Amino acid sequence: MGEQTVGVLGCGTMGSGIAQVAAAAGRSAIVFEVDQSALEAGLGRIERSLAEGVRRGKLDEQEGAAIRGRIRGTTSWADLRPCQVVVEAIVENLAAKQEAMRALSDVLEPDALVATNTSCLSVTEIASSYRHPERVVGLHFFNPAQVMKLVEVVRAVETTDEAFEQAYEFARGIGKEPIRTKDSPGFLVNRLLIPYMNQVMQAYDDGLSSRDELDAAVELGLGYPMGPLKLGDLVGLDVALHAAEALYADTRQEEFAPPPLLRRMVKAGRLGRKTGRGFYDYAPTSSTVAEQ
Numbered sequence: 001m002g003e004q005t006v007g008v009l010g011c012g013t014m015g016s017g018i019a020q021v022a023a024a025a026g027r028s029a030i031v032f033e034v035d036q037s038a039l040e041a042g043l044g045r046i047e048r049s050l051a052e053g054v055r056r057g058k059l060d061e062q063e064g065a066a067i068r069g070r071i072r073g074t075t076s077w078a079d080l081r082p083c084q085v086v087v088e089a090i091v092e093n094l095a096a097k098q099e100a101m102r103a104l105s106d107v108l109e110p111d112a113l114v115a116t117n118t119s120c121l122s123v124t125e126i127a128s129s130y131r132h133p134e135r136v137v138g139l140h141f142f143n144p145a146q147v148m149k150l151v152e153v154v155r156a157v158e159t160t161d162e163a164f165e166q167a168y169e170f171a172r173g174i175g176k177e178p179i180r181t182k183d184s185p186g187f188l189v190n191r192l193l194i195p196y197m198n199q200v201m202q203a204y205d206d207g208l209s210s211r212d213e214l215d216a217a218v219e220l221g222l223g224y225p226m227g228p229l230k231l232g233d234l235v236g237l238d239v240a241l242h243a244a245e246a247l248y249a250d251t252r253q254e255e256f257a258p259p260p261l262l263r264r265m266v267k268a269g270r271l272g273r274k275t276g277r278g279f280y281d282y283a284p285t286s287s288t289v290a291e292q
């Protein structure tokens with residue numbers, strides 16, 4: 001398994017983290033991007049993340065350089081041919097993901113494992129565009145992928161037992177804690193998280209308690225590391241809205257329906273940390289200034 005070559009489609013927030021994790025576990029990683037400038041931006045993201053790891057003493061310079069040395073970038077589908085595993089982490093758009101599956105169908109060996117990191121789309125629907133849908137699974141990493149241990153391993157309708165277990169072992173092999181679940185809206189974590197976040201936002205809108213007290217109730221009463229309003233700001237309220245809408249569209253269950261306050265905040269551009277305002281106000285940090 002140490003010789004495994006892992007392809008990663010998309011080198012944005014998630015793809016860059018996944019490629020780094022795979023390379024840190026000794027795999028060769030090939031990241032694919034739409035064009036040269038997106039590729040350079042993505043590789044730059046990995047380099048900054050490794051430099052940050054060195055600065056914080058999580059790895060030494062030599063290790064950082066070795067990880068970087070195992071990652072190469074490409075804009076050519078043909079370069080993904082040697083990959084035994086490909087993780088798709090492009091934009092959350094069904095048509096784009098299905099197009100990527102068709103392109104992979106022409107280059108990968110039939111026994112390659114193909115995983116999608118989709119958050120809210122159907123793995124089965126994405127897999128239907130791949131020539132061997134039985135080899136497709138969901139591997140749902142959490143942000144930041146370099147840090148978060150959990151990976152949801154998602155079995156789609158056509159996924160074989162063999163592919164499913166290979167995906168589980170792959171996730172374990174790169175140092176993650178995988179859990180098995182099946183293709184259903186929100187998989188496991190978002191299915192649990194979204195109704196809870198919706199409830200708290202509605203309670204806030206109803207004036208049941210203040211923002212700080214609602215977060216304190218969850219942090220101190222339930223022992224969660226972060227209250228739900230802070231968490232919403234961190235994840236992005238537009239992302240939370242999108243997830244709630246997708247779950248509701250699929251299930252029509254009331255508990256997933258986004259609360260009106262969430263819609264209003266997104267309409268107002270109060271998306272959380274990334275726009276400087278959500279439920280809380282954020283002073284620009286040095287890193288957000290640097291990104292601009």
Ligand SMILES: NC(=O)c1ccc[n+]([C@@H]2O[C@H](COP(=O)([O-])OP(=O)(O)OC[C@H]3O[C@@H](n4cnc5c(N)ncnc54)[C@H](O)[C@@H]3O)[C@@H](O)[C@H]2O)c1
Pocket residue numbers: 009010011012013014015032033034038042089090091092093096100117118119120140141142143
């Ligand atoms: N950001 C999160 O917190 C998070 C967490 C879990 C899962 N996800 C999922 O991971 C996927 C990626 O999300 P992200 O936040 O990294 O997005 P992002 O916008 O940061 O990155 C997406 C990258 O994909 C590239 N891309 C777009 N179309 C492409 C194509 N056709 N082929 C190759 N590359 C393409 C873009 O250039 C961009 O660099 C989405 O499906 C998202 O739902 C995101």
